[in-house]
Amino acid sequence: MDISKEKLEWIYTTMYRIRRFEETMLEQTLKGNSMGVAHTSDGQEAPPTGICAHLTDKDWIGSTHRGHGHCISKGLDTSAMMAEVFGKSTGQCGGKGGSMHISDFSKGMLGANGIVGASIPLAVGAALTAKLKGIENESVGVSFFGDGASSQGVLHESMNLASVWKLPVIFACENNGYAEATPSWYAVSTEDVSARAEGYGMPGVVVDGMDVFAVYDAAGEAIARARAGEGPSFLELKTYRYHGHFHADDTSKYRKPEEEEYYKSLDAIKHFERTVSKQKLMTEKKLKSIRDSVEQEMLDAVEFALSSPMPEISTLYDDVYVNYSNPIAGLR
Amino acid sequence: MTTSQANNPLGPGYEGVAGSEMRFRDIFRDTLRAEMNRDEDVFLMGEDISGGFDKDTKEPLDAWGGPFAATKGLVQEFGVERIRDTPISEAGFVGAAVGSALTGMRPVVDLMYFDFVTVAFDQLLSNAAKSRYMFGGQTKVPLTLFARSGAGTGHAAQHSESFYSMLAHIPGLKVVVPSDPYSVKGLLAAAIRDDDPVFLVNDKKLINLTGFVPDEEYVIELGKGRYMRRGTDVTLVGMSYTSVVCQKAAEQLAESGIDAEVIDMMSLSPFDEDILIESVAKTNNVVIVDEDTPRASMSSEFAAVIADKGFDHLDSPVKRVTSPHSPVPYNSALEQAFMPQPEDIVKTVRGMLGRD
Structure with a gap:
């Protein structure tokens, strides 16, 4: 296997961190410690991890309402993320964004986005910046979106733009089979969304999104192509979300238990553990020490979020604009 | 400069x-x-x-x-x-x-x-x-x-x-x-x-x-309006092309001895509340002219600000001259009727000043 020891450790840490962040956040949300709606991505750890393993802080990603995994894969701090979900002043966006708008521009993370498909052209724009500045080799744009967004017009416009302008973009479709409760077999006109890539003149491949090694390899090719100035690629990552669309969604109303069990048998983290054990790439002792350290990280994140102060009410009026001469406060 | x-x-x-x-x-x-x-x-x-x-x-x-x-x-x-x-x-x-x-x-x-x-x-x-x-x-x-x-x-x-x-x-x-x-x-x-x-x-x-x-390089501060014409009897508030229409109306009003002031808002967000109140404090009458349709529009916003912060200066209700609440028609006669014309402003001013 052509992956360094350090990278393997990073991959395992990242996938386990995503899993435990989502589980912890969901538990805290159901306890009432979060302040709003949260969408979990446990089960879908392999796509963001396998893709972002090739990226640096100079590369940009656009994300979705189900964005915690993208944030973690891009190196965001889990304490600041948890605090954001809790609405605290120490949160990644000072409590202004919440679960659906976590971002970190210093890490090349353009923000999770609450409008399905809306972040797709942002990643295209980041790639346009790279092209205009002549830094495609060190700054590509990756757009994460789901099977639901594959029906949005702006995806198609973005694919056409990226293709005609030959921009360094990776369209990463995380197909988890459901847009809210609507199955993709009902709402998507094609078996494989990636088949549409051909219509926009770019390579499109189907990837096993429960196998981080498969994702890593496919993403490596697509990103190398982008860095070489050869234009955009499309990856369709077939994956599965273990929980509902949002924290209070009951999947038993629209998914069969045997389907859920099947995908859990493909679990990306277990698959990784089996593979590295079989090939003697990582010891169980090492894997356990990573898990232990992530467990402690989650305890620390919850403690940090719980003990952090609420934002001052006066921040309500901050950062609507850089400069604005009219009052921001409402009329009372 | x-x-x-x-x-x-x-x-x-x-x-x-x-x-x-x-x-x-x-x-x-x-x-x-x-x-x-x-x-x-x-x-x-x-x-x-x-x-x-x-x-x-x-x-x-x-x-x-x-x-x-x-x-x-x-x-x-x-x-x-x-x-x-x-x-x-x-x-x-x-x-x-x-x-x-x-x-x-x-x-x-x-x-x-x-x-x-x-x-x-x-x-x-x-x-x-x-x-x-x-x-x-x-x-x-x-x-x-x-x-x-x-x-x-x-x-x-x-x-x-x-x-x-x-x-x-x-x-x-x-x-x-x-x-x-x-x-x-x-x-x-x-x-x-x-x-x-x-x-x-x-x-x-x-x-x-x-x-x-x-010739020189300059920028206009966002959020500032300007006076296009000074007057004492009524304030005409224009924006975009209606600032031109207001100036034409002011010329027609001058012929019958009505001295209109014309403000060009230039910025709509942010916008210059001060110039609106300053002018209304002097003229005590105001007509807001907008080619946008009237519901939930800039003209209703300016009227609200004047009513809120300039009510004591007003001698007559705030009046608006706007397009109708309709899409824009194609036929040129209908289209001209859709747009606020200088004559519409003149008529409104005469009515509010009792100079019919």
């Missing part, structure tokens, strides 16, 4: 100021050129902003030079990377412009007809306007958009709208409306240099009008 002098084209600042009579369209293009020369992060995107490519050489033909030839010649100076023709996909390229602004560039987008803003509306509302706030001030969106509004040219219902009030409603966006060559030079430069997303809406009826433009 200082900015404050340039802000006051009717005042003493113009005496001895070097400048020339120019067409709106020409100073618009010259300003784009100057801003692109000033800052290499500024680039332009839009449909047919050069227009056409040679199939063999792939070289741009500049066949259109932009809608209304607004950008003619710029592609030869700046090349196809910075004068970037787009496919017809407003949501896609406005979204890409937002992404580019978030990552360090200063894109300027030509949206052609103002009506097309609806096609890109989600990107403007959900991404351009909200990114700074919802990400806790981590980022900024130095994006400029411009498009042509207004009835009177036979472009019919889907190419003639003036609903800039929809944009002014959105926290995070700024909206400016030049009304002559002088103001478009200062407002366009200010918009491009501003770190927030700014939409410049220019009425099509202004494009071939001429006016005095100072």
Whole structure:
């Protein structure tokens, strides 16, 4: 296997961190410690991890309402993320964004986005910046979106733009089979969304999104192509979300238990553990020490979020604009 | 010349100021050129902003030079990377412009007809306007958009709208409306240099009008209005092309001894509350003139501010002269009836002053 020891450790840490962040956040949300709606991505750890393993802080990603995994894969701090979900002043966006708008521009993370498909052209724009500045080799744009967004017009416009302008973009479709409760077999006109890539003149491949090694390899090719100035690629990552669309969604109303069990048998983290054990790439002792350290990280994140102060009410009026001469406060 | 002098084209600042009579369209293009020369992060995107490519050489033909030839010649100076023709996909390229602004560039987008803003509306509302706030001030969106509004040219219902009030409603966006060559030079430069997303809406009826433009570089502060004419009997509030209509009405009113003051708002978000109250405090009567439809519009907003902060100055109710609550009609007689005319303003002023 052509992956360094350090990278393997990073991959395992990242996938386990995503899993435990989502589980912890969901538990805290159901306890009432979060302040709003949260969408979990446990089960879908392999796509963001396998893709972002090739990226640096100079590369940009656009994300979705189900964005915690993208944030973690891009190196965001889990304490600041948890605090954001809790609405605290120490949160990644000072409590202004919440679960659906976590971002970190210093890490090349353009923000999770609450409008399905809306972040797709942002990643295209980041790639346009790279092209205009002549830094495609060190700054590509990756757009994460789901099977639901594959029906949005702006995806198609973005694919056409990226293709005609030959921009360094990776369209990463995380197909988890459901847009809210609507199955993709009902709402998507094609078996494989990636088949549409051909219509926009770019390579499109189907990837096993429960196998981080498969994702890593496919993403490596697509990103190398982008860095070489050869234009955009499309990856369709077939994956599965273990929980509902949002924290209070009951999947038993629209998914069969045997389907859920099947995908859990493909679990990306277990698959990784089996593979590295079989090939003697990582010891169980090492894997356990990573898990232990992530467990402690989650305890620390919850403690940090719980003990952090609420934002001052006066921040309500901050950062609507850089400069604005009219009052921001409402009329009372 | 200082900015404050340039802000006051009717005042003493113009005496001895070097400048020339120019067409709106020409100073618009010259300003784009100057801003692109000033800052290499500024680039332009839009449909047919050069227009056409040679199939063999792939070289741009500049066949259109932009809608209304607004950008003619710029592609030869700046090349196809910075004068970037787009496919017809407003949501896609406005979204890409937002992404580019978030990552360090200063894109300027030509949206052609103002009506097309609806096609890109989600990107403007959900991404351009909200990114700074919802990400806790981590980022900024130095994006400029411009498009042509207004009835009177036979472009019919889907190419003639003036609903800039929809944009002014959105926290995070700024909206400016030049009304002559002088103001478009200062407002366009200010918009491009501003770190927030700014939409410049220019009425099509202004494009071939001429006016005095100072030679020197200047910007007009966003959020400031100006006096186009001083008077004591009534304040006429104009914006975009209705500032021209208000000046015509003021001339007609002067013939019958009514001394009207004309304010040109220039900016709609933020907007100059002080100039409204200052003028109403003097004239005690006000008519707001807007080609936008009347419901939830800039005219209703200005009226609300005057009622709230200037009520004690008023001798008569705040009056509005606007288009009807209807789409823009095609037939030229219907279209002229749709638009606020100087005669409509004169009639309204006479009525409110009891000078029928």
